[in-house]
Amino acid sequence: MSYVIGVDLGTSAVKTVLVDRRGKVVAEHSESYPLSQPKPGYSEQRPEDWVEKTLLSLKRLMEETAIEPSEIEGLSFSGQMHGLVLIDGEGTVLRPAILWNDTRTTAQCRRIEETLQDKLLGIARNRALEGFTLPKILWVQEFEQELLDQAALFLLPKDYVRYRLTGKYAMDYSDAAGTLLLDVTGKDWSSEILDAFQLPHSICPPLVESFDLCGTLLPEIAEQSGLLPETKVFAGGADNACGAIGAGILAEGQTMCSVGTSGVVLSYEERKEVDFEGKVHFFNHSEKDAFYIMGVTLAAGYSLEWFKKTFAPSVSFDELLEGISDIPAGSCGLLFTPYIVGERTPYPDANIRGSFIGMDAGHKLPHFARAVLEGITFSLRESIDILRASGKKIDTVISIGGGAKNESWLQMQADILDAEIVKLESEQGPAMGAAMLAAYGCGWFPSLQACASAFLRPAQKYVPNPETAKNYEKLFPLYQSVYGATRQLSGQLSEYRG
Secondary structure, eight states, X not given: OOEEEEEEEOSXXXXXXXXXXXXXXXXXXXXXXXXXXXXXTOOEEOHHHHHHHHHHHHHHHHHHHTOOGGGEEEEEEEEOSSOBEEEOTTSOBOSOEEOTTOOTXXXXXXXXHHHHTHHHHHHTOSOOOTTSHHHHHHHHHHHOHHHHHHOSEEEOHHHHHHHHHHSOOOEEHXXXXXXXXXXXXXXXXXXXXXXXXXXXXXXXXXXXXXXXXXXXXXXXXXXXXXXXXXXXXXXXEEHHHHHHHHTTOOSTTOEEEEESSSEEEEEEEOOTTOOOTXXXXXXXXXXXXXXXXXXXXXXXXHHHHHHHHHHOTTSOHHHHTTTGGGSOTTGGGOEEEOOBTBBOSSOOBSSOOOEEESOOTTOOHHHHHHHHHHHHHHHHHHHHHHHHHTTOOOOEEEEEEGGGSOHHHHHHHHHHHTSEEEEESSOOTHHHHHHHHHHHHTTXXXXXXXXXXXXXXXXXXXXXXXXXXXXXXXXXXXXXXXXXXXXXXXXXXXXXXX
Protein backbone atom coordinates (compact mmCIF):
# COMPACT_ATOMS: atom_id res chain seq x y z
CA MET A 1 0.00 0.00 0.00
CA SER A 2 1.15 3.55 -0.69
CA TYR A 3 -0.03 6.78 0.92
CA VAL A 4 -0.02 10.56 0.60
CA ILE A 5 -0.13 13.22 3.29
CA GLY A 6 -2.18 16.40 3.33
CA VAL A 7 -0.86 19.26 5.48
CA ASP A 8 -3.38 21.95 6.41
CA LEU A 9 -1.65 25.03 7.85
CA GLY A 10 -4.42 26.86 9.69
CA THR A 11 -4.51 29.98 11.82
CA SER A 12 -4.48 28.19 15.16
CA ALA A 13 -3.00 24.78 14.31
CA VAL A 14 -1.49 22.58 11.63
CA LYS A 15 -3.31 19.37 10.76
CA THR A 16 -1.81 16.42 8.92
CA VAL A 17 -3.82 13.56 7.41
CA LEU A 18 -2.53 10.25 6.04
CA VAL A 19 -4.64 8.98 3.13
CA ASP A 20 -4.46 5.68 1.26
CA ARG A 21 -5.21 4.99 -2.41
CA ARG A 22 -8.92 4.48 -1.72
CA GLY A 23 -9.25 7.90 -0.11
CA LYS A 24 -9.51 6.50 3.40
CA VAL A 25 -8.06 8.71 6.12
CA VAL A 26 -5.82 6.27 7.97
CA ALA A 27 -4.68 8.74 10.61
CA GLU A 28 -4.64 12.43 11.45
CA HIS A 29 -2.76 14.62 13.88
CA SER A 30 -2.74 18.30 14.76
CA GLU A 31 -0.42 20.64 16.63
CA SER A 32 -1.38 24.14 17.76
CA TYR A 33 0.74 27.30 17.83
CA PRO A 34 0.22 30.72 19.40
CA LEU A 35 -1.27 33.84 17.88
CA SER A 36 0.21 37.21 18.81
CA GLN A 37 -1.90 40.37 19.01
CA PRO A 38 0.58 43.03 20.15
CA LYS A 39 -1.84 45.91 19.47
CA PRO A 40 -5.58 46.22 18.81
CA GLY A 41 -6.26 45.04 15.26
CA TYR A 42 -2.86 43.35 14.93
CA SER A 43 -2.60 39.60 14.31
CA GLU A 44 0.81 37.99 13.86
CA GLN A 45 2.60 34.63 14.10
CA ARG A 46 6.17 33.37 14.08
CA PRO A 47 6.75 31.44 10.83
CA GLU A 48 9.24 29.27 12.69
CA ASP A 49 6.34 28.01 14.84
CA TRP A 50 4.62 26.76 11.69
CA VAL A 51 7.71 24.84 10.64
CA GLU A 52 8.37 23.32 14.05
CA LYS A 53 4.78 22.20 14.56
CA THR A 54 4.43 20.88 11.01
CA LEU A 55 7.49 18.69 11.47
CA LEU A 56 6.25 17.55 14.87
CA SER A 57 2.81 16.72 13.46
CA LEU A 58 4.35 14.73 10.61
CA LYS A 59 6.62 12.84 13.00
CA ARG A 60 3.78 11.94 15.36
CA LEU A 61 1.55 10.95 12.45
CA MET A 62 4.21 8.49 11.32
CA GLU A 63 4.84 7.20 14.84
CA GLU A 64 1.14 6.63 15.51
CA THR A 65 0.61 4.61 12.34
CA ALA A 66 3.90 2.68 12.26
CA ILE A 67 3.73 2.84 8.47
CA GLU A 68 7.03 2.49 6.67
CA PRO A 69 8.35 5.87 5.43
CA SER A 70 9.01 4.26 2.03
CA GLU A 71 5.24 3.87 1.61
CA ILE A 72 4.69 7.67 1.69
CA GLU A 73 4.88 8.82 -1.92
CA GLY A 74 4.26 12.54 -1.46
CA LEU A 75 2.70 15.36 0.47
CA SER A 76 1.06 18.67 -0.32
CA PHE A 77 -0.32 21.70 1.47
CA SER A 78 -3.37 23.74 2.20
CA GLY A 79 -2.64 27.08 3.80
CA GLN A 80 -4.23 30.06 5.49
CA MET A 81 -4.40 32.77 2.84
CA HIS A 82 -3.00 36.30 2.56
CA GLY A 83 -0.45 36.22 5.42
CA LEU A 84 2.72 38.22 4.69
CA VAL A 85 6.11 36.55 5.25
CA LEU A 86 9.12 38.67 4.26
CA ILE A 87 12.48 36.96 3.82
CA ASP A 88 15.95 38.21 2.93
CA GLY A 89 18.38 36.79 0.38
CA GLU A 90 19.43 34.05 2.80
CA GLY A 91 15.85 32.93 3.40
CA THR A 92 15.77 34.48 6.89
CA VAL A 93 12.42 35.82 8.11
CA LEU A 94 12.61 39.59 8.64
CA ARG A 95 9.57 40.10 10.89
CA PRO A 96 6.62 38.16 12.30
CA ALA A 97 4.04 37.21 9.67
CA ILE A 98 1.08 39.59 9.36
CA LEU A 99 -2.01 37.38 9.11
CA TRP A 100 -5.24 37.43 7.11
CA ASN A 101 -7.27 38.61 10.12
CA ASP A 102 -5.01 41.61 10.83
CA THR A 103 -6.95 44.86 10.32
CA ARG A 104 -4.25 47.54 10.61
CA THR A 105 -4.24 48.31 6.87
CA THR A 106 -7.42 50.32 6.25
CA ALA A 107 -5.44 53.39 5.13
CA GLN A 108 -3.39 51.26 2.73
CA CYS A 109 -6.59 49.82 1.23
CA ARG A 110 -7.85 53.32 0.51
CA ARG A 111 -4.48 54.15 -1.08
CA ILE A 112 -4.79 51.12 -3.36
CA GLU A 113 -8.29 52.13 -4.42
CA GLU A 114 -7.31 55.75 -5.06
CA THR A 115 -4.20 54.75 -7.02
CA LEU A 116 -5.64 51.96 -9.17
CA GLN A 117 -9.34 52.86 -9.26
CA ASP A 118 -11.16 50.63 -11.82
CA LYS A 119 -7.91 48.89 -12.79
CA LEU A 120 -7.91 46.98 -9.49
CA LEU A 121 -11.02 44.94 -10.29
CA GLY A 122 -9.92 44.61 -13.90
CA ILE A 123 -6.58 43.03 -12.96
CA ALA A 124 -6.82 41.52 -9.46
CA ARG A 125 -10.59 40.87 -9.74
CA ASN A 126 -11.08 41.63 -6.04
CA ARG A 127 -11.61 44.68 -3.85
CA ALA A 128 -8.89 46.04 -1.58
CA LEU A 129 -9.64 44.55 1.83
CA GLU A 130 -7.54 44.57 4.97
CA GLY A 131 -7.07 40.82 4.83
CA PHE A 132 -5.20 40.78 1.52
CA THR A 133 -1.41 40.79 1.16
CA LEU A 134 -0.68 43.95 -0.86
CA PRO A 135 -2.08 46.26 1.87
CA LYS A 136 0.27 44.55 4.35
CA ILE A 137 3.28 45.10 2.07
CA LEU A 138 2.33 48.77 1.76
CA TRP A 139 2.03 49.04 5.54
CA VAL A 140 5.59 47.70 5.87
CA GLN A 141 6.65 50.10 3.12
CA GLU A 142 5.24 53.00 5.12
CA PHE A 143 6.27 52.07 8.65
CA GLU A 144 9.18 49.60 8.30
CA GLN A 145 10.86 50.68 5.07
CA GLU A 146 14.24 49.35 6.18
CA LEU A 147 12.79 45.82 6.38
CA LEU A 148 11.20 46.07 2.95
CA ASP A 149 14.56 47.22 1.58
CA GLN A 150 16.12 44.04 2.98
CA ALA A 151 13.40 41.77 1.58
CA ALA A 152 14.33 39.50 -1.31
CA LEU A 153 10.90 37.81 -1.51
CA PHE A 154 7.48 37.78 0.04
CA LEU A 155 5.86 34.41 0.67
CA LEU A 156 2.52 33.21 1.97
CA PRO A 157 2.39 30.95 5.06
CA LYS A 158 2.33 27.51 3.44
CA ASP A 159 4.91 28.61 0.87
CA TYR A 160 7.36 29.48 3.62
CA VAL A 161 6.86 26.09 5.27
CA ARG A 162 7.32 24.32 1.94
CA TYR A 163 10.50 26.34 1.30
CA ARG A 164 11.87 25.20 4.65
CA LEU A 165 11.06 21.59 3.77
CA THR A 166 12.53 21.64 0.26
CA GLY A 167 14.81 24.67 -0.03
CA LYS A 168 12.87 25.87 -3.10
CA TYR A 169 10.71 28.97 -3.54
CA ALA A 170 7.30 28.91 -5.23
CA MET A 171 3.72 30.15 -4.90
CA ASP A 172 0.68 28.56 -6.53
CA TYR A 173 -1.93 30.54 -8.42
CA SER A 174 -4.81 29.89 -6.01
CA ASP A 175 -2.91 31.47 -3.11
CA ALA A 176 -1.31 34.19 -5.24
CA ALA A 177 -4.82 35.29 -6.29
CA GLY A 178 -5.39 36.50 -2.71
CA THR A 179 -2.45 38.92 -2.73
CA LEU A 180 -3.96 41.65 -4.99
CA LEU A 181 -0.72 41.45 -6.98
CA LEU A 182 -1.75 38.74 -9.44
CA ASP A 183 -3.32 39.30 -12.83
CA VAL A 184 -5.90 36.62 -12.03
CA THR A 185 -7.02 35.73 -15.55
CA GLY A 186 -3.59 36.38 -17.10
CA LYS A 187 -1.93 34.13 -14.47
CA ASP A 188 1.11 36.34 -13.95
CA TRP A 189 2.29 38.95 -11.49
CA SER A 190 0.91 42.35 -12.48
CA SER A 191 3.63 44.75 -13.56
CA GLU A 192 1.09 47.55 -13.52
CA ILE A 193 0.21 47.03 -9.85
CA LEU A 194 3.83 46.50 -8.75
CA ASP A 195 4.97 49.63 -10.59
CA ALA A 196 2.10 51.71 -9.20
CA PHE A 197 3.49 51.20 -5.69
CA GLN A 198 7.21 51.20 -6.55
CA LEU A 199 7.59 47.54 -5.61
CA PRO A 200 10.44 45.55 -7.21
CA HIS A 201 9.23 42.74 -9.47
CA SER A 202 11.90 40.51 -7.92
CA ILE A 203 10.00 40.42 -4.63
CA CYS A 204 7.45 38.04 -6.16
CA PRO A 205 8.24 34.30 -6.09
CA PRO A 206 7.94 31.93 -9.09
CA LEU A 207 4.36 30.91 -9.89
CA VAL A 208 3.35 27.23 -10.19
CA GLU A 209 0.25 25.06 -10.41
CA SER A 210 -1.05 23.58 -7.15
CA PHE A 211 -0.21 20.04 -8.27
CA ASP A 212 3.30 20.88 -9.51
CA LEU A 213 6.27 19.10 -7.95
CA CYS A 214 8.33 21.55 -5.89
CA GLY A 215 11.16 19.24 -4.89
CA THR A 216 11.79 16.62 -2.24
CA LEU A 217 12.56 16.81 1.47
CA LEU A 218 15.91 18.16 2.62
CA PRO A 219 17.86 15.42 4.45
CA GLU A 220 17.68 17.13 7.86
CA ILE A 221 13.93 17.76 7.39
CA ALA A 222 13.34 14.12 6.44
CA GLU A 223 15.06 13.01 9.63
CA GLN A 224 13.01 15.37 11.81
CA SER A 225 9.71 14.40 10.19
CA GLY A 226 10.18 10.64 10.08
CA LEU A 227 9.94 10.62 6.28
CA LEU A 228 12.46 9.84 3.57
CA PRO A 229 14.43 12.47 1.60
CA GLU A 230 12.91 11.24 -1.66
CA THR A 231 9.36 12.07 -0.50
CA LYS A 232 7.81 14.28 -3.17
CA VAL A 233 6.53 17.71 -2.13
CA PHE A 234 3.82 19.38 -4.23
CA ALA A 235 2.90 23.06 -4.25
CA GLY A 236 -0.54 22.87 -2.64
CA GLY A 237 -3.18 25.58 -2.58
CA ALA A 238 -5.09 28.19 -0.64
CA ASP A 239 -7.26 26.77 2.12
CA ASN A 240 -10.51 27.60 0.33
CA ALA A 241 -9.29 26.13 -2.96
CA CYS A 242 -8.22 22.96 -1.15
CA GLY A 243 -11.51 22.90 0.74
CA ALA A 244 -13.26 23.00 -2.63
CA ILE A 245 -11.17 20.08 -3.90
CA GLY A 246 -11.85 18.16 -0.69
CA ALA A 247 -15.58 18.68 -1.28
CA GLY A 248 -15.37 17.71 -4.96
CA ILE A 249 -16.08 21.21 -6.33
CA LEU A 250 -14.32 20.56 -9.62
CA ALA A 251 -16.85 21.19 -12.38
CA GLU A 252 -19.27 23.88 -13.50
CA GLY A 253 -22.41 24.07 -11.37
CA GLN A 254 -20.81 22.55 -8.27
CA THR A 255 -21.11 24.65 -5.11
CA MET A 256 -20.19 24.18 -1.46
CA CYS A 257 -21.15 25.81 1.80
CA SER A 258 -18.53 25.66 4.54
CA VAL A 259 -19.12 26.81 8.10
CA GLY A 260 -16.08 27.33 10.28
CA THR A 261 -15.27 30.43 12.28
CA SER A 262 -16.31 32.24 9.12
CA GLY A 263 -18.75 30.94 6.54
CA VAL A 264 -17.96 30.41 2.87
CA VAL A 265 -20.13 29.87 -0.17
CA LEU A 266 -17.89 28.75 -3.02
CA SER A 267 -18.74 27.79 -6.58
CA TYR A 268 -16.65 26.48 -9.46
CA GLU A 269 -16.33 28.94 -12.32
CA GLU A 270 -15.05 28.46 -15.86
CA ARG A 271 -15.94 31.92 -17.20
CA LYS A 272 -12.91 34.16 -16.82
CA GLU A 273 -14.78 37.14 -18.25
CA VAL A 274 -17.72 37.11 -15.79
CA ASP A 275 -17.86 40.36 -13.79
CA PHE A 276 -19.19 40.34 -10.23
CA GLU A 277 -18.15 43.99 -9.67
CA GLY A 278 -16.24 42.96 -6.54
CA LYS A 279 -19.39 41.73 -4.75
CA VAL A 280 -17.76 38.31 -4.25
CA HIS A 281 -14.17 37.08 -4.37
CA PHE A 282 -12.91 35.76 -7.71
CA PHE A 283 -9.83 33.54 -7.35
CA ASN A 284 -7.84 31.00 -9.34
CA HIS A 285 -8.78 27.42 -8.47
CA SER A 286 -6.21 24.72 -7.77
CA GLU A 287 -7.64 22.98 -10.82
CA LYS A 288 -5.68 24.17 -13.85
CA ASP A 289 -7.14 27.17 -15.72
CA ALA A 290 -10.27 27.21 -13.58
CA PHE A 291 -11.57 29.72 -11.05
CA TYR A 292 -13.87 29.85 -8.08
CA ILE A 293 -16.16 32.55 -6.80
CA MET A 294 -16.67 32.95 -3.11
CA GLY A 295 -18.81 34.87 -0.68
CA VAL A 296 -17.82 35.15 2.98
CA THR A 297 -19.80 35.55 6.19
CA LEU A 298 -17.23 36.76 8.72
CA ALA A 299 -18.93 35.37 11.82
CA ALA A 300 -20.68 32.13 10.91
CA GLY A 301 -19.64 29.43 13.37
CA TYR A 302 -18.19 32.23 15.48
CA SER A 303 -21.69 33.67 15.98
CA LEU A 304 -22.87 30.37 17.43
CA GLU A 305 -19.71 30.07 19.53
CA TRP A 306 -20.17 33.62 20.84
CA PHE A 307 -23.83 32.97 21.65
CA LYS A 308 -23.09 29.77 23.55
CA LYS A 309 -20.17 31.27 25.47
CA THR A 310 -22.19 34.35 26.42
CA PHE A 311 -25.64 32.93 27.15
CA ALA A 312 -25.24 29.16 27.68
CA PRO A 313 -21.65 28.46 28.77
CA SER A 314 -22.55 25.41 30.86
CA VAL A 315 -24.14 23.35 28.06
CA SER A 316 -22.56 21.54 25.12
CA PHE A 317 -23.25 22.55 21.52
CA ASP A 318 -25.37 19.41 21.11
CA GLU A 319 -27.46 20.35 24.15
CA LEU A 320 -27.76 23.95 22.94
CA LEU A 321 -29.21 22.83 19.60
CA GLU A 322 -31.27 19.96 20.97
CA GLY A 323 -34.61 21.79 20.97
CA ILE A 324 -34.35 23.81 17.76
CA SER A 325 -36.25 21.27 15.64
CA ASP A 326 -39.33 21.94 17.82
CA ILE A 327 -39.24 25.66 16.99
CA PRO A 328 -40.98 26.68 13.74
CA ALA A 329 -39.21 28.45 10.89
CA GLY A 330 -38.71 32.10 11.81
CA SER A 331 -38.08 31.30 15.49
CA CYS A 332 -41.50 32.67 16.45
CA GLY A 333 -40.70 36.17 15.23
CA LEU A 334 -37.09 36.38 16.44
CA LEU A 335 -34.46 37.48 13.91
CA PHE A 336 -30.65 37.50 14.27
CA THR A 337 -28.07 39.17 12.02
CA PRO A 338 -24.54 37.71 12.37
CA TYR A 339 -22.58 40.95 11.95
CA ILE A 340 -20.88 40.69 15.35
CA VAL A 341 -17.40 41.39 13.90
CA GLY A 342 -18.52 43.32 10.81
CA GLU A 343 -19.35 41.69 7.49
CA ARG A 344 -17.74 40.75 4.17
CA THR A 345 -20.39 39.59 1.64
CA PRO A 346 -22.40 41.32 0.35
CA TYR A 347 -21.44 44.20 2.64
CA PRO A 348 -17.69 44.85 3.04
CA ASP A 349 -18.41 46.78 6.24
CA ALA A 350 -16.13 46.78 9.28
CA ASN A 351 -18.50 48.91 11.36
CA ILE A 352 -21.81 47.06 11.04
CA ARG A 353 -22.77 45.03 14.12
CA GLY A 354 -25.18 42.21 14.82
CA SER A 355 -28.63 42.27 16.34
CA PHE A 356 -31.53 40.28 17.74
CA ILE A 357 -34.84 41.77 16.58
CA GLY A 358 -38.35 40.86 17.67
CA MET A 359 -37.60 39.57 21.18
CA ASP A 360 -40.53 39.01 23.50
CA ALA A 361 -41.08 37.39 26.89
CA GLY A 362 -42.10 34.09 25.29
CA HIS A 363 -38.74 33.46 23.67
CA LYS A 364 -36.55 30.87 25.38
CA LEU A 365 -33.02 29.61 24.76
CA PRO A 366 -34.02 27.27 21.85
CA HIS A 367 -35.68 30.20 20.04
CA PHE A 368 -32.49 32.23 20.27
CA ALA A 369 -30.32 29.28 19.24
CA ARG A 370 -32.49 28.62 16.18
CA ALA A 371 -32.51 32.33 15.29
CA VAL A 372 -28.70 32.37 15.35
CA LEU A 373 -28.56 29.44 12.91
CA GLU A 374 -31.18 31.06 10.69
CA GLY A 375 -29.28 34.36 10.66
CA ILE A 376 -26.03 32.64 9.69
CA THR A 377 -27.79 30.73 6.91
CA PHE A 378 -29.59 33.85 5.64
CA SER A 379 -26.18 35.50 5.34
CA LEU A 380 -24.92 32.54 3.29
CA ARG A 381 -28.08 32.80 1.15
CA GLU A 382 -27.05 36.33 0.17
CA SER A 383 -23.89 34.92 -1.42
CA ILE A 384 -25.90 32.16 -3.12
CA ASP A 385 -28.22 34.79 -4.62
CA ILE A 386 -25.29 36.77 -6.06
CA LEU A 387 -24.08 33.62 -7.80
CA ARG A 388 -27.55 32.81 -9.11
CA ALA A 389 -27.93 36.36 -10.42
CA SER A 390 -24.86 35.78 -12.58
CA GLY A 391 -26.65 32.97 -14.37
CA LYS A 392 -25.35 30.05 -12.32
CA LYS A 393 -27.79 27.24 -11.58
CA ILE A 394 -27.40 26.19 -7.97
CA ASP A 395 -29.73 23.36 -7.05
CA THR A 396 -27.23 21.22 -5.09
CA VAL A 397 -24.83 22.37 -2.37
CA ILE A 398 -22.16 20.31 -0.58
CA SER A 399 -22.20 21.24 3.11
CA ILE A 400 -18.97 20.87 5.09
CA GLY A 401 -17.61 22.08 8.42
CA GLY A 402 -19.70 22.90 11.48
CA GLY A 403 -22.84 23.38 9.42
CA ALA A 404 -22.76 19.70 8.45
CA LYS A 405 -22.69 18.39 12.02
CA ASN A 406 -26.33 18.98 12.95
CA GLU A 407 -29.26 17.44 11.05
CA SER A 408 -31.66 20.26 11.87
CA TRP A 409 -29.17 22.81 10.56
CA LEU A 410 -28.63 20.79 7.38
CA GLN A 411 -32.39 20.75 6.76
CA MET A 412 -32.49 24.48 7.50
CA GLN A 413 -29.81 25.04 4.86
CA ALA A 414 -31.89 23.13 2.31
CA ASP A 415 -34.96 25.23 3.14
CA ILE A 416 -33.25 28.65 3.22
CA LEU A 417 -30.88 28.09 0.28
CA ASP A 418 -33.65 26.32 -1.67
CA ALA A 419 -31.28 23.59 -2.81
CA GLU A 420 -30.52 19.94 -2.10
CA ILE A 421 -27.87 19.79 0.63
CA VAL A 422 -25.35 16.94 0.48
CA LYS A 423 -23.33 15.76 3.45
CA LEU A 424 -20.18 13.77 2.67
CA GLU A 425 -19.33 10.39 4.18
CA SER A 426 -15.89 11.54 5.34
CA GLU A 427 -15.27 15.26 5.47
CA GLN A 428 -11.71 16.46 6.08
CA GLY A 429 -11.97 19.76 4.23
CA PRO A 430 -8.75 21.49 3.14
CA ALA A 431 -6.51 18.72 4.50
CA MET A 432 -8.21 16.21 2.19
CA GLY A 433 -7.88 18.64 -0.71
CA ALA A 434 -4.14 18.88 -0.05
CA ALA A 435 -3.87 15.08 0.04
CA MET A 436 -5.78 14.87 -3.25
CA LEU A 437 -3.32 17.31 -4.87
CA ALA A 438 -0.49 15.03 -3.75
CA ALA A 439 -2.31 11.93 -5.05
CA TYR A 440 -2.88 13.57 -8.42
CA GLY A 441 0.69 14.89 -8.50
CA CYS A 442 2.00 11.39 -7.80
CA GLY A 443 0.09 10.08 -10.81
CA TRP A 444 -2.48 8.01 -8.95
CA PHE A 445 -5.29 9.51 -11.08
CA PRO A 446 -5.51 11.10 -14.53
CA SER A 447 -7.35 14.13 -13.15
CA LEU A 448 -8.51 15.74 -9.92
CA GLN A 449 -12.08 14.87 -10.92
CA ALA A 450 -11.13 11.18 -11.10
CA CYS A 451 -9.50 11.49 -7.69
CA ALA A 452 -12.65 13.08 -6.26
CA SER A 453 -14.79 10.27 -7.69
CA ALA A 454 -12.60 7.70 -5.92
CA PHE A 455 -12.07 9.57 -2.63
CA LEU A 456 -15.39 11.33 -1.93
CA ARG A 457 -18.76 9.73 -1.27
CA PRO A 458 -22.08 11.37 -0.26
CA ALA A 459 -23.55 10.13 3.00
CA GLN A 460 -26.89 11.91 3.24
CA LYS A 461 -29.04 14.35 1.27
CA TYR A 462 -31.54 16.93 2.50
CA VAL A 463 -34.18 18.36 0.15
CA PRO A 464 -36.16 21.57 0.73
CA ASN A 465 -39.50 21.25 2.52
CA PRO A 466 -41.81 23.28 0.21
CA GLU A 467 -43.86 24.86 3.01
CA THR A 468 -40.84 25.74 5.16
CA ALA A 469 -38.92 27.06 2.16
CA LYS A 470 -41.91 29.28 1.31
CA ASN A 471 -41.93 30.72 4.85
CA TYR A 472 -38.22 31.45 4.67
CA GLU A 473 -38.68 33.10 1.28
CA LYS A 474 -41.05 35.59 2.97
CA LEU A 475 -38.70 36.14 5.91
CA PHE A 476 -35.52 36.62 3.88
CA PRO A 477 -36.35 40.18 2.64
CA LEU A 478 -36.94 41.20 6.27
CA TYR A 479 -33.51 39.87 7.16
CA GLN A 480 -31.99 41.83 4.26
CA SER A 481 -33.67 45.06 5.39
CA VAL A 482 -31.92 44.97 8.77
CA TYR A 483 -28.52 45.94 7.35
CA GLY A 484 -29.72 49.25 5.93
CA ALA A 485 -31.78 50.00 9.03
CA THR A 486 -28.87 49.48 11.43
CA ARG A 487 -25.83 50.62 9.39
CA GLN A 488 -25.90 54.25 10.51
CA LEU A 489 -26.65 53.31 14.10
CA SER A 490 -23.77 50.82 14.19
CA GLY A 491 -21.39 53.52 12.96
CA GLN A 492 -22.59 56.00 15.58
CA LEU A 493 -22.16 53.43 18.35
CA SER A 494 -18.59 52.56 17.30
CA GLU A 495 -17.07 55.31 19.45
CA TYR A 496 -18.51 53.63 22.56
CA ARG A 497 -17.04 50.20 21.93
CA GLY A 498 -13.72 50.90 23.60
